[in-house]
Amino acid sequence: MKRDLAIIGAGTAGLSAGIYAAASGYRVTVLEMAGTPGGLCTSWSRGGYLFDGSAAGLAGTGPGAPLYRMWKELGVIGRCPLRDPVSFGSVRLTDGRTVTVWTDIDRFEAHFLENFPRDARAVRSFVRALRACLRFDMPLAGGDPKAAGELRNPAGSAIAALPVLLRYGTRTLRRLLAELEDPGAVEAFGNLVHFGGADVPLLTVLLPLAYAHRKMTGMPRHGWLSFARALESRLEELGGRVLYGARAARLRIEDGAVRGVVLADGREISADRVLSSADGRFTRSVLPGGDVSGADFDPRRMSDQPVQVNLGVAEDWSEYPGPLTWLLPDAPVAAGRPQHRLTVHHRCYDPASAPAGKSALMAFLESDYGFWKDLEADRSRYEAEKRRCADLVVQAVERFRPGFAGKVEVTDVSTPRTRERYTGNYMGTMQARKPDAGMIRTLLRGAPRYDEPGLDGFWQAGQWVEAWGGITTAAQSGRNAVRAMCRKDGVPFASGI
Numbered sequence: 001m002k003r004d005l006a007i008i009g010a011g012t013a014g015l016s017a018g019i020y021a022a023a024s025g026y027r028v029t030v031l032e033m034a035g036t037p038g039g040l041c042t043s044w045s046r047g048g049y050l051f052d053g054s055a056a057g058l059a060g061t062g063p064g065a066p067l068y069r070m071w072k073e074l075g076v077i078g079r080c081p082l083r084d085p086v087s088f089g090s091v092r093l094t095d096g097r098t099v100t101v102w103t104d105i106d107r108f109e110a111h112f113l114e115n116f117p118r119d120a121r122a123v124r125s126f127v128r129a130l131r132a133c134l135r136f137d138m139p140l141a142g143g144d145p146k147a148a149g150e151l152r153n154p155a156g157s158a159i160a161a162l163p164v165l166l167r168y169g170t171r172t173l174r175r176l177l178a179e180l181e182d183p184g185a186v187e188a189f190g191n192l193v194h195f196g197g198a199d200v201p202l203l204t205v206l207l208p209l210a211y212a213h214r215k216m217t218g219m220p221r222h223g224w225l226s227f228a229r230a231l232e233s234r235l236e237e238l239g240g241r242v243l244y245g246a247r248a249a250r251l252r253i254e255d256g257a258v259r260g261v262v263l264a265d266g267r268e269i270s271a272d273r274v275l276s277s278a279d280g281r282f283t284r285s286v287l288p289g290g291d292v293s294g295a296d297f298d299p300r301r302m303s304d305q306p307v308q309v310n311l312g313v314a315e316d317w318s319e320y321p322g323p324l325t326w327l328l329p330d331a332p333v334a335a336g337r338p339q340h341r342l343t344v345h346h347r348c349y350d351p352a353s354a355p356a357g358k359s360a361l362m363a364f365l366e367s368d369y370g371f372w373k374d375l376e377a378d379r380s381r382y383e384a385e386k387r388r389c390a391d392l393v394v395q396a397v398e399r400f401r402p403g404f405a406g407k408v409e410v411t412d413v414s415t416p417r418t419r420e421r422y423t424g425n426y427m428g429t430m431q432a433r434k435p436d437a438g439m440i441r442t443l444l445r446g447a448p449r450y451d452e453p454g455l456d457g458f459w460q461a462g463q464w465v466e467a468w469g470g471i472t473t474a475a476q477s478g479r480n481a482v483r484a485m486c487r488k489d490g491v492p493f494a495s496g497i
């Protein structure tokens with residue numbers, strides 16, 4: 001007997017869950033309140049420019065990584081052209097030099113040693129850790145060990161890399177910066193993290209760099225919406241469907257079991273199983289008891305949320321191999337905070353992202369949710385602050401590229417409130433949780449719980465369920481949740497390939 005599964009949210013986790021559930025024989029309906037798929041993982045067009053809602057890449061997108069299999073199963077490989085970055089970004093140092101974080105480790109090492117001979121020991125030690133991480137692969141639960149060329153030995157790779165994982169899973173970037181002598185090295189290593197501060201474990205920097213060296217951090221060549229569309233088309237190919245403009249309001253529960261979803265417009269979607277991949281606070285609020293008092297929703301924990309400034313500019317930025325960071329010693333204020341540096345990403349690798357010879361640029365400013373929430377009471381002040389954010393970015397770039405300001409054709413600013421409105425994520429969070437010093441314990445503990453004790457037929461997945469956010473995590477989360485659901489329902493889990 002085929003079971004009906006209703007999934008709340010067509011973000012990465014919801015679409016991934018839908019694909020695996022459809023492949024495993026469930027009749028899948030994904031309910032999405034917005035008009036497009038992807039949730040936080042999206043792109044949008046303004047005045048002929050295409051801007052992205054996410055910044056970095058996926059993990060494990062090259063043959064040989066266990067996760068490559070997942071990207072094939074999800075239809076990403078084959079439907080969504082990916083590109084591997086050659087650089088994680090360049091920083092213009094206070095002394096005028098430009099230093100680049102090349103993804104090729106040998107090139108990175110030579111470049112950093114040449115620029116920072118006083119910190120040669122620290123550079124070599126960082127590179128040694130990076131090389132050790134080359135042996136580590138994020139495992140894919142339930143991958144097919146016989147699939148040639150797809151699965152290395154993740155358990156073995158974790159054991160080989162264990163000393164590095166333990167050391168750098170607890171050591172923060174801030175600690176590394178404190179050990180450096182050359183102020184330029186501090187500026188360059190500090191640029192390894194574009195947002196989120198220096199208190200992240202170094203492992204969160206090392207692992208993506210190691211994957212990038214192996215050409216396994218693919219980024220959609222044509223924007224993150226093209227990635228979401230690839231998932232959507234795979235879901236439809238397997239018989240699932242997405243209902244847009246379908247905002248879930250509450251669950252229909254009978255005799256301790258979930259029976260469907262009631263939409264905000266009054267429609268009812270009957271289902272034997274419901275999986276929520278929506279905002280975690282929303283999900284908790286519709287469960288019996290509706291308790292949203294947990295530490296996960298503590299506004300103090302979530303308050304840091306960036307503002308995104310997009311610019312369409314009539315000049316070509318393809319000379320930069322990746323994002324470019326400038327330090328701002330006078331720390332101009334916008335978005336309620338002094339801004340100490342500015343990182344500008346461009347999308348010149350995608351000719352469709354801007355008219356010929358022009359560039360779609362994206363920058364993030366540090367900010368906090370409460371600042372925008374308060375401003376919103378006065379719409380004109382809110383809009384004025386958005387303009388101030390755009391002006392800060394334009395003026396900061398103008399200092400380094402005279403004439404830039406006159407070439408800006410499009411400005412587009414999204415605040416944490418914008419993200420909250422469009423995706424429902426509490427406080428506009430871009431990652432429900434960030435990796436912290438407990439990251440290794442979490443990695444070793446494995447997957448979290450996806451069902452809900454006391455409510456039969458209810459499942460959850462996505463960035464609010466996992467230990468940290470991110471697109472790869474969300475895709476794995478949908479897969480793992482459906483594996484658990486299949487196990488409980490006595491249905492063989494199928495990946496569709």
Ligand SMILES: Cc1cc2nc3c(=O)[nH]c(=O)nc-3n(C[C@H](O)[C@H](O)[C@H](O)COP(=O)(O)OP(=O)(O)OC[C@H]3O[C@@H](n4cnc5c(N)ncnc54)[C@H](O)[C@@H]3O)c2cc1C
Binds near residue numbers: 012014282
């Ligand atoms: C600016 C920015 C940059 C980022 N950069 C990166 C990056 O470089 N690399 C990376 O890995 N990650 C990045 N992230 C994080 C990543 O995008 C998210 O962690 C991930 O996409 C979360 O996926 P999800 O499916 O769990 O949740 P979401 O994407 O939030 O999906 C939830 C979906 O549920 C829908 N929904 C919510 N409530 C309801 C309801 N009541 N009814 C119906 N539908 C509902 C929403 O509209 C949404 O489509 C970035 C995020 C942002 C904002």
